[in-house]
Amino acid sequence: MRALDGASANTLRAYVGDVSTFLAFQAGHRGGPMGLGEIACIAASDMRAWLAAERLRGAGARSVARRLSSVKAFVRWLSEREGFDPTAILSVRAPKFRKPLPRPLPQDAARAVLDNVGAQHPTPWIAIRDLAVVTLLYGCGLRISEGLGLTGADAPLADTLRIRGKGGKERLVPVLPAAREAVDRYIAVCPFDLDADGPLFRGARGGALNPGMIADVMARARMQLGLPSTATPHALRHSFATHLLEAGGDLRAIQELLGHASLSTTQAYTAVDTVHLMDVYTKAHPHGK
Incomplete structure (x- = not known):
């Protein structure tokens, strides 16, 4: 996964934890260590027992579904290398769950956050730094890791x-003035x-700024503004996408700007926009009042 998919360290740790926990459960459930032969003999009933234990x-349905996905990916890879039939494991269905809609900020709230962040820290350069980061996240739709991953070579x-x-995928993002x-x-x-090789955004002692x-900063802002x-910082990325969509932005273009591999991920914002439109309709239509 690291070599072929460019998976992050956090993703790899999560997968290792998921698979290790699964194998530990099966060892206890089946009464012995889980070697290759034992993994190849895991039955549907063993999988149901693990899911029930989770x-x-x-564990919520979403967490169980992610753990099952990790296990399936591991077993699929192992079966291709070792030549056993993984059907009993791969045929297990994940529990259904409703994907949460993005939680963007209203436009006036996003502007208020920017004003608040720029006036928070008593050290002027740090306050200016915080405002720069938050403005960049909202203005370019970046993940926090992407914003803090910029180096001196990117300046100005x-x-x-x-x-x-994610996954090492590159994209071009316009920078608003x-x-x-x-x-x-x-x-x-x-x-x-x-310097060109060092982080663009620095902490108080000169090291890389911690996310x-x-x-x-966002936590203090939301407390002061009653949000x-x-x-969160990630909500600024959601806000970027939703506000573009509200302004008539093309969904495919927004997908490219966000770096989503699948359009279905971006389409969650259409549901958010529909909720917004229905709210406006209900408040404005004579029969809605």
Whole structure:
């Protein structure tokens, strides 16, 4: 997965944990260590016992589905190498769950967050840095890892950014003037040398900025503004997509900007937009009042 799919360290850790937990359960359930022969003999009843145990442990349907996906991927790979029939494992259906809709901020709330973030930290250059990061996430629809992954070589920002996203996939993202200006202000006041190979956004001591710092900034902003707990750094990316869609943006273009491999992932925003339109309709239509 690391070599062929460019899987992140976090993804690999999750898969290792899922498969290890599964094999440990089967060892206890079947009464012995899980070698290749034992894995090849796992039956549908063994899989049902594991799924039931996961639910008894308190795992939700979404978590169980992810763990089952990890196990299936491992067993599929192993069966191709070792030549056994994995049907009993691969035929198990994942529990159904409803994918949560993205939780974007309203446009006025997004503007309020930007104003709040820029006035938070007592150290001026850090306040300017925080505003630059948050403006970049919202203005370009970046994941926090993508924004903090920029280096000194990316400065000053050009009209477009080449972003390496999940799975090592690259995409070009236009940079709005407001985002470029916010980053330029940060570069001008940053007390550290922003060498080409080093991180663009620095912590208070000059190291790479920790994503948790931006999460804390957003947490303070939402508390002060009375926003819900879903107002996180990632919500800024959701807001970018939803506000583009509300303004008439093309779904395919938004897919490219977000770096989604599948259009179905991006289509979740159409549901959000429909909810918004129905709310406007209900409030505006004479029969809705």
